[in-house]
Amino acid sequence: MNSLSSGRLARVLDNLHRGAEAADRDYMSEVKADIEASGTTLEQVIAEKLAEERADYRTIYRDRADNFLAVSRAYGCFLYSIARACKATRIVEFGTSMGISTIYLAAALRDNGGGRLIGTELEPTKVARARANLDTAGLADLVDIREGDALDTLQDVGGDVQLLLIDGAFALYLPVLKLVEPRLKPGAVVLGENAFDPGYLDYVRNPANGYLSQPLPVDEGRGNEFTVRTA
Ligand SMILES: C[S@@+](CC[C@H](N)C(=O)[O-])C[C@H]1O[C@@H](n2cnc3c(N)ncnc32)[C@H](O)[C@@H]1O
Numbered sequence: 574m575n576s577l578s579s580g581r582l583a584r585v586l587d588n589l590h591r592g593a594e595a596a597d598r599d600y601m602s603e604v605k606a607d608i609e610a611s612g613t614t615l616e617q618v619i620a621e622k623l624a625e626e627r628a629d630y631r632t633i634y635r636d637r638a639d640n641f642l643a644v645s646r647a648y649g650c651f652l653y654s655i656a657r658a659c660k661a662t663r664i665v666e667f668g669t670s671m672g673i674s675t676i677y678l679a680a681a682l683r684d685n686g687g688g689r690l691i692g693t694e695l696e697p698t699k700v701a702r703a704r705a706n707l708d709t710a711g712l713a714d715l716v717d718i719r720e721g722d723a724l725d726t727l728q729d730v731g732g733d734v735q736l737l738l739i740d741g742a743f744a745l746y747l748p749v750l751k752l753v754e755p756r757l758k759p760g761a762v763v764l765g766e767n768a769f770d771p772g773y774l775d776y777v778r779n780p781a782n783g784y785l786s787q788p789l790p791v792d793e794g795r796g797n798e799f800t801v802r803t804a
Contacts, residue, residue: 574684577653582680585710586649589673593641600640619769619796623743630742631695631722638696643673644740644766645792652738652764656681659762661735662688667723667749668741669694672703674766678738679712692718693726693741723749733758740766746773757802765798774798 576582608618626633644652656664656678662685664678669692682688694700700720707713719726723741727749734756739746746765750773757763763784768774777786783804789797 576680576684577650577677582676582710585706586646586673586676589641589671589676589706590643590646593643593671593673597640597642600637619743623770626742626744630744634695634742638698641671641673643670644677648766648791648797649674649677651789651791652677653681655762655764656736657684659735659760660685662686663730663732663734664688664690664736664738665727665730665734665753665756666690666692666738666740667727667745668739669703669718670699672706672718674738674740675703675707675716675718676710676712678736679707679710679715682715683712688715689731690716691727691730692716693723694718694720695722695741724752727752730756732756733761735761737761737763738766739763739768743767743769746770747776750776759802759804761802763798763800763802765796765800767796768798769796 652674661682666675666678669675675690675692679690682690694703697720700718703718707716723745730753734753737753739749746768747770750763765773776782777784777798777800783802784800785803786798786800788794789799791797
């Protein structure tokens with residue numbers, strides 16, 4: 574059973590990926606042009622972005638309320654596969670946006686026989702759009718999207734988590750991981766999409782912290798970290 578290839582889900586995802594491309598085209602071009610014009614390296618640009626987010630991530634993401642900033646189709650299929658492979662029944666997602674990654678993960682829960690996905694999103698308009706998209710996909714019954722700051726909304730995730738997707742404000746990867754950590758048992762998988770924060774990477778790559786971690790070669794190796802809880 575692979576509901577990703579069912580007509581309904583395939584159509585919903587196709588529409589959403591096309592919508593994401595159209596909505597984010599100008600923003601992505603601006604980012605590329607800024608990097609080229611600044612004459613700096615991608616590492617420097619990321620370090621600046623991290624510093625800006627540390628100062629005020631709420632304003633930054635409020636300004637991006639109309640942007641999807643979504644995972645690629647390839648990464649979405651990877652999310653589905655991992656959630657199936659670890660037979661996830663409880664998934665936590667930091668950074669729901671319009672719900673594209675959520676749909677891939679919730680489809681895996683459905684095909685695993687059921688479960689719960691706890692998602693969280695700062696922007697109220699995105700929460701409404703994500704809920705509507707999950708409804709259209711026929712997956713709303715599996716998902717609890719919590720509106721607000723992950724640092725508050727993920728305080729209680731209700732049970733052990735087999736898969737954690739971290740895809741929100743770059744500066745919060747480590748605090749969010751530490752928040753959910755007590756619910757991650759050996760074998761749980763943590764995926765950092767856009768995991769650029771050196772503090773986060775140092776933490777998950779240090780076996781003394783109870784993780785085994787490595788970069789993933791998807792999407793041209795662009796900041797994707799694959800981590801397994803070992804302790
Ligand atoms: C990269 S996008 C997520 C994309 C989504 N996972 C997908 O693939 O469709 C990051 C999202 O995280 C949200 N976000 C940023 N900081 C947050 C926080 N502290 N709490 C909850 N959501 C946050 C942003 O508003 C934004 O929509």
